[in-house]
Amino acid sequence: MIKFNHERIKKMKKLILMVSSLAAAVFSTSAANADVSVSGSYGLHMITGGNTTGGDTTTDNVSTTGTMFLQGGGVAFSLSTATAGGMSVSAGAGITLDSNDNASATAATGLSAVTFAADGFSITVGEIDIVGGDVGEVGNVAGAEVDEGGYGAGAVDSATGIANTEGYGFNASTTVAGATVSLGYLMDYANSGINNVETASGDYASGLSIALPVGSATVTLATATQSGTLDETTTGGTISMPLEGMTVSAGFQSTDETTDSTSYGIAISGSLDADTSWAVGYQSGEQGSNSSTKTEAKLSRSLGGGVSVYAELQNTSGYTSGSVGTNIAVGTTVSF
Amino acid sequence: MLKNLAFTTLSLLFLVSCGGGMIGGQYQENLKRLDEAHGYCDNPVRNIKKGSLRYKICKDKEMAAGADGIVDDELNLPFQDLLNRDRENKGTFALTYNRFLWEASLDAVSDYPLRNIDSQGGYLETEYIYEEGLTDKRCIIKIKITSTELISTGVSPNIICQNKIEDGWVGDKKPYTNESKQLTLLILNKANQISQQDQ
Numbered sequence: 448m449i450k451f452n453h454e455r456i457k458k459m460k461k462l463i464l465m466v467s468s469l470a471a472a473v474f475s476t477s478a479a480n481a482d483v484s485v486s487g488s489y490g491l492h493m494i495t496g497g498n499t500t501g502g503d504t505t506t507d508n509v510s511t512t513g514t515m516f517l518q519g520g521g522v523a524f525s526l527s528t529a530t531a532g533g534m535s536v537s538a539g540a541g542i543t544l545d546s547n548d549n550a551s552a553t554a555a556t557g558l559s560a561v562t563f564a565a566d567g568f569s570i571t572v573g574e575i576d577i578v579g580g581d582v583g584e585v586g587n588v589a590g591a592e593v594d595e596g597g598y599g600a601g602a603v604d605s606a607t608g609i610a611n612t613e614g615y616g617f618n619a620s621t622t623v624a625g626a627t628v629s630l631g632y633l634m635d636y637a638n639s640g641i642n643n644v645e646t647a648s649g650d651y652a653s654g655l656s657i658a659l660p661v662g663s664a665t666v667t668l669a670t671a672t673q674s675g676t677l678d679e680t681t682t683g684g685t686i687s688m689p690l691e692g693m694t695v696s697a698g699f700q701s702t703d704e705t706t707d708s709t710s711y712g713i714a715i716s717g718s719l720d721a722d723t724s725w726a727v728g729y730q731s732g733e734q735g736s737n738s739s740t741k742t743e744a745k746l747s748r749s750l751g752g753g754v755s756v757y758a759e760l761q762n763t764s765g766y767t768s769g770s771v772g773t774n775i776a777v778g779t780t781v782s783f
Numbered sequence: 784m785l786k787n788l789a790f791t792t793l794s795l796l797f798l799v800s801c802g803g804g805m806i807g808g809q810y811q812e813n814l815k816r817l818d819e820a821h822g823y824c825d826n827p828v829r830n831i832k833k834g835s836l837r838y839k840i841c842k843d844k845e846m847a848a849g850a851d852g853i854v855d856d857e858l859n860l861p862f863q864d865l866l867n868r869d870r871e872n873k874g875t876f877a878l879t880y881n882r883f884l885w886e887a888s889l890d891a892v893s894d895y896p897l898r899n900i901d902s903q904g905g906y907l908e909t910e911y912i913y914e915e916g917l918t919d920k921r922c923i924i925k926i927k928i929t930s931t932e933l934i935s936t937g938v939s940p941n942i943i944c945q946n947k948i949e950d951g952w953v954g955d956k957k958p959y960t961n962e963s964k965q966l967t968l969l970i971l972n973k974a975n976q977i978s979q980q981d982q
Binding site for chain 1: 820
């Protein structure tokens with residue numbers, strides 16, 4: 448017969464008391480007081496496709512099926528502090544040479560948004576992406592580098608919700624009865640400045656997102672609308688759930704615009720071992736009489752020391768103003 | 784519209800500051816759940832602007848950490864353990880759970896015989912545990928590893944106890960929430976120690 452060992456239980460209780468504070472320290476995510484931290488990353492990529500979009504842009508060489516080599520990186524400064532009451536305030540700035548687009552100069556970025564957060568809410572004010580603007584687009588699992596291959600996705604890439612999702616405004620989120628509710632408002636999506644706004648701009652957008660747990664799944668429903676130069680409204684949802692060690696997601700989006708569009712996608716991701724991750728995604732879009740599909744696959748491997756390597760594939764089919772085909776990107780990124 | 788949204792936002796923040804569980808409760812737990820559903824960098828509630836420098840660095844960190852979320856100090860050749868699996872790791876298979884949490888769970892119940900071990904699914908279950916001099920009560924511990932990463936929500940222990948009533952055993956219907964939390968902390972601490980020793 449199996450017995451409880453009282454001495455062991457006493458020792459275990461003492462150990463639990465000791466480890467409680469240790470575990471809290473190890474797994475705590477609370478912000479440190481008045482902290483300025485520096486991080487960075489660098490990427491080196493090789494991309495092939497139908498018409499790589501960078502490199503020599505002179506007329507005689509602009510159409511090329513050659514292989515594109517692309518590299519870039521950035522240094523980010525994170526500024527944060529916390530009040531005695533536990534509210535954190537954070538902002539960020541950086542210096543970057545674009546690592547996934549053709550660029551001719553380095554740039555300074557950031558300092559255009561500030562976030563106030565506490566245990567029960569978060570609000571970001573400044574240059575933002577509106578809540579709900581890209582709901583349902585789960586099939587885009589690859590990074591931005593593979594897009595440089597040049598084969599287009601046509602209707603998939605145009606059926607992406609409201610046209611203007613960026614601008615000056617605020618996003619706020621909290622929970623209501625266990626559901627995470629986020630709402631956002633752009634006071635000017637066509638603003639020329641990024642550190643100010645004029646409330647009578649006439650180009651407004653708003654968004655609302657509700658994410659709630661349903662069993663082991665997470666369901667998100669969202670809508671975003673813009674008014675002014677263009678009146679558009681998008682509505683959609685996603686469902687994501689763990690399944691046999693993988694994560695499976697599906698999403699749908701419908702947009703009421705000059706030529707209405709719909710889009711749906713599915714994605715599956717998982718790991719081969721502790722350092723190797725994979726993901727496969729499929730996105731289908733339709734706008735008016737045009738439709739197209741995009742299938743993406745990604746395999747990445749962490750090598751240790753902040754270094755990782757990856758391979759991405761993107762295949763497009765259906766209507767596009769360019770041509771459809773397969774873009775491939777391989778490369779390495781280093782996190783500092 | 785702007786006034787309505789501003790009023791709604793301020794009202795929500797006011798309710799949050801009042802500490803009501805209805806508003807603002809479980810926010811951090813929900814954030815972590817959305818991190819698992821979308822990935823940390825793509826969690827829409829975290830407001831990491833797509834295409835921004837912060838987003839790129841976040842994604843690069845995510846790739847550097849790998850599936851288990853831990854950045855190994857030592858640099859290894861690409862895919863060497865996959866390519867050399869037959870030679871060096873014969874019989875190794877891809878784990879669908881975090882091995883540190885698994886080893887820590889085994890250690891936590893090492894004093895008790897195990898009735899069920901699913902080493903592929905990350906599940907274990909002890910035999911019924913009896914207390915000396917207490918013949919009318921018995922308990923069982925079930926532990927499920929739910930994540931490939933070493934995170935605080937990656938282990939889910941469950942303690943079930945029964946009372947002997949006449950000649951049959953009947954569940955006592957107590958949740959044993961605190962005991963489960965203590966067991967979780969013990970496993971997390973042990974897992975953290977194992978991961979540090981492993982590096």
